[in-house]
Amino acid sequence: MLDPKDIEAIRAEARHYEDPKAVGVDAMKLAQKRQGWIDDDTLHQLAELLGMSATELEGLATFYNLIYRQPVGRHVIHVCDSVSCWVCDYDALREALKRRLGIDFGETTKDGRFTLLPIVCLGACDRAPTLLVDGDLHGPVTDADGIDQILQRYE
Amino acid sequence: METPLTQNIRPDREPLDLTGYERAGGYQALRKALTDLSPQQVMDEVSASNLRGRGGAGFPTGKKWSFVPRGEDAPARKYLVVNADEMEPGTFKDRLLLEGDPHQMIEAMIVSAYAIGADTGYLFMRGEYTLAEQRLQRAIDEAREKGYLGANILDSGFSLEIYVHTSAGRYLCGEETALLNALEGKRAIPRHKPPFPQVSGLWGRPTVVNNVETLCNVQHIINCGADWFKRLAATEGGGGTKLYGASGRVRNPGCWELPLGTPLRAIIEEHAGGLLDGYHFRSCLPGGASTGFLTAEHLDLAMDYEAIGAAGSRLGTGCVTVIDDRVCMVALMHNLEHFFAQESCGWCTPCRDGLPWTKRLLGAIEAGKGEPRDLELLEMHCQFLGPGKTFCAHAPGAMMPLETALMHFREDFERHIEEQRCPWRDAAGRSAA
Numbered sequence: 001m002l003d004p005k006d007i008e009a010i011r012a013e014a015r016h017y018e019d020p021k022a023v024g025v026d027a028m029k030l031a032q033k034r035q036g037w038i039d040d041d042t043l044h045q046l047a048e049l050l051g052m053s054a055t056e057l058e059g060l061a062t063f064y065n066l067i068y069r070q071p072v073g074r075h076v077i078h079v080c081d082s083v084s085c086w087v088c089d090y091d092a093l094r095e096a097l098k099r100r101l102g103i104d105f106g107e108t109t110k111d112g113r114f115t116l117l118p119i120v121c122l123g124a125c126d127r128a129p130t131l132l133v134d135g136d137l138h139g140p141v142t143d144a145d146g147i148d149q150i151l152q153r154y155e
Numbered sequence: 156m157e158t159p160l161t162q163n164i165r166p167d168r169e170p171l172d173l174t175g176y177e178r179a180g181g182y183q184a185l186r187k188a189l190t191d192l193s194p195q196q197v198m199d200e201v202s203a204s205n206l207r208g209r210g211g212a213g214f215p216t217g218k219k220w221s222f223v224p225r226g227e228d229a230p231a232r233k234y235l236v237v238n239a240d241e242m243e244p245g246t247f248k249d250r251l252l253l254e255g256d257p258h259q260m261i262e263a264m265i266v267s268a269y270a271i272g273a274d275t276g277y278l279f280m281r282g283e284y285t286l287a288e289q290r291l292q293r294a295i296d297e298a299r300e301k302g303y304l305g306a307n308i309l310d311s312g313f314s315l316e317i318y319v320h321t322s323a324g325r326y327l328c329g330e331e332t333a334l335l336n337a338l339e340g341k342r343a344i345p346r347h348k349p350p351f352p353q354v355s356g357l358w359g360r361p362t363v364v365n366n367v368e369t370l371c372n373v374q375h376i377i378n379c380g381a382d383w384f385k386r387l388a389a390t391e392g393g394g395g396t397k398l399y400g401a402s403g404r405v406r407n408p409g410c411w412e413l414p415l416g417t418p419l420r421a422i423i424e425e426h427a428g429g430l431l432d433g434y435h436f437r438s439c440l441p442g443g444a445s446t447g448f449l450t451a452e453h454l455d456l457a458m459d460y461e462a463i464g465a466a467g468s469r470l471g472t473g474c475v476t477v478i479d480d481r482v483c484m485v486a487l488m489h490n491l492e493h494f495f496a497q498e499s500c501g502w503c504t505p506c507r508d509g510l511p512w513t514k515r516l517l518g519a520i521e522a523g524k525g526e527p528r529d530l531e532l533l534e535m536h537c538q539f540l541g542p543g544k545t546f547c548a549h550a551p552g553a554m555m556p557l558e559t560a561l562m563h564f565r566e567d568f569e570r571h572i573e574e575q576r577c578p579w580r581d582a583a584g585r586s587a588a
């Protein structure tokens with residue numbers, strides 16, 4: 001269900017554009033901030049609000065790396081798998097993370113705390129290897145200790 | 156050495172607020188342009204400066220602007236769009252400018268919008284740049300408060316609103332016509348050119364799309380003049396400084412503002428401090444994942460559009476990914492094509508089908524299951540997905556590293572196929588690095 005405050009914010013944002021459809025991604029991001037992911041009901045409500053078909057909005061939702069159409073954990077970890085991080089031992093970071101969390105990419109820990117996903121270059125290659133937790137950038141993350149220090153900040 | 160773009164940026168402190176930015180000489184170009192110069196004069200100065208696009212393609216900025224219709228019959232509504240999508244793997248320069256000196260970006264947008272006659276500016280920013288988003292939003296609010304944005308700025312009759320539009324992560328949004336579709340709330344699929352955006356862009360109106368770094372040069376050109384700007388470059392025919400970066404196994408990875416045309420060697424050895432102990436330089440991508448590999452023989456080349464172009468690569472974004480001698484080039488190529496295949500928008504067949512195929516071939520070769528014929532297949536893709544064969548420059552960008560890898564490191568590929576294993580990994584399958 002959409003929150004009235006979000007509906008108001010989406011309407012305000014839409015005034016910045018010639019066509020309200022332009023806020024499609026923003027609207028999904030707002031809803032997602034509150035409820036973690038975009039379920040079918042929310043998708044339909046948002047589409048109606050913006051004057052587009054649900055299929056059209058679904059086309060947007062599935063296009064973007066940061067819009068989740070499936071439930072995710074309380075925190076989402078995105079690990080950069082692009083070239084500079086890959087050169088700086090991305091493989092080791094990936095394996096250490098999977099071991100520490102006991103899950104593979106695309107999965108959520110049993111306690112619902114973390115979801116692990118890959119992401120493309122985070123524009124912080126000087127800090128390789130990098131990862132993003134709930135939008136916060138971390139790097140370089142080189143060993144299990146480093147991983148633990150980061151994870152403990154996200155309950 | 157002058158560093159106009161980064162002069163206000165200090166890694167250890169918050170960016171300057173409006174007062175601090177003005178005290179450092181900021182918003183002078185805005186005053187000069189709006190009170191003393193006509194839009195045409197601003198455009199002429201930018202044209203004379205040799206400023207070229209810093210987003211990857213290197214198109215002359217003044218020339219790009221000159222295609223915008225002007226005069227009585229021109230459409231009343233025009234747009235300026237800043238490309239702050241920065242998703243080219245290996246690239247981290249626009250982030251520095253956005254986070255480090257947000258008011259510089261806003262002033263750049265106001266002066267540039269004035270030149271092309273735009274009344275609305277959008278900053279199209281990748282969704283992951285949350286800190287940059289907050290800082291830009293604050294700068295916009297301050298500038299509006301001060302009367303640098305809004306209606307009738309400084310009584311000049313010129314009005315402008317600027318909005319930050321954050322995306323949600325997809326490489327193709329950086330392609331300028333796909334970006335326009337994304338801004339309109341459509342899937343980020345490129346548009347046919349012509350018509351060019353300058354004539355028919357956002358919602359069919361004249362639109363200029365420029366990279367963050369490109370635009371941040373504009374107010375300095377207005378302040379100090381085109382001749383000063385040309386002298387900033389290290390090589391003849393150039394203009395300005397360039398943000399160069401270095402990442403990979405180097406001692407001091409980072410991003411530095413240097414004269415355009417600084418030698419590649421100086422970037423890697425002086426600024427980045429050379430490679431980490433025990434590693435040796437083997438190759439590099441000079442300006443992101445979609446540029447061609449260079450080797451040790453290219454280290455003394457000037458990092459400018461011409462010299463790097465002549466070496467079979469592209470300057471691209473100027474952020475260098477250094478590749479050391481313990482990296483397997485086949486595995487690296489597999490990583491790159493994984494990225495390109497995943498980020499293809501799927502609109503045209505050669506790219507949609509061809510990129511996953513190259514990725515599979517490279518994966519098989521890396522796993523020791525390659526066949527001699529695979530190299531021909533890879534070369535065939537370099538032809539079929541090359542410039543002019545696909546709807547946008549994504550697929551040719553994906554082929555440039557592949558084609559140059561096959562040229563410079565063919566032996567690596569052949570050894571994988573002959574030995575039916577990766578020579579860079581030990582028997583347990585671990586990378587030797």
Ligand SMILES: Cc1cc2nc3c(=O)[nH]c(=O)nc-3n(C[C@H](O)[C@H](O)[C@H](O)COP(=O)(O)O)c2cc1C
Nearest residue numbers: 208209210238240241242329330331365366369548
């Ligand atoms: C697949 C693809 C992705 C691109 N990504 C970006 C990007 O993230 N940022 C950028 O400034 N230019 C990007 N470009 C280049 C833009 O299409 C365009 O040339 C540039 O924004 C023009 O600005 P400039 O003339 O100031 O360089 C990309 C191009 C392609 C083909």
Ligand code: SF4
Nearest residue numbers: 501502503506547549
């Ligand atoms: S080349 Fe690739 S990314 Fe570009 S339009 Fe075709 S399918 Fe889309």
Ligand code: FES
Nearest residue numbers: 080085121122125
């Ligand atoms: S490659 Fe990982 S941040 Fe750029």
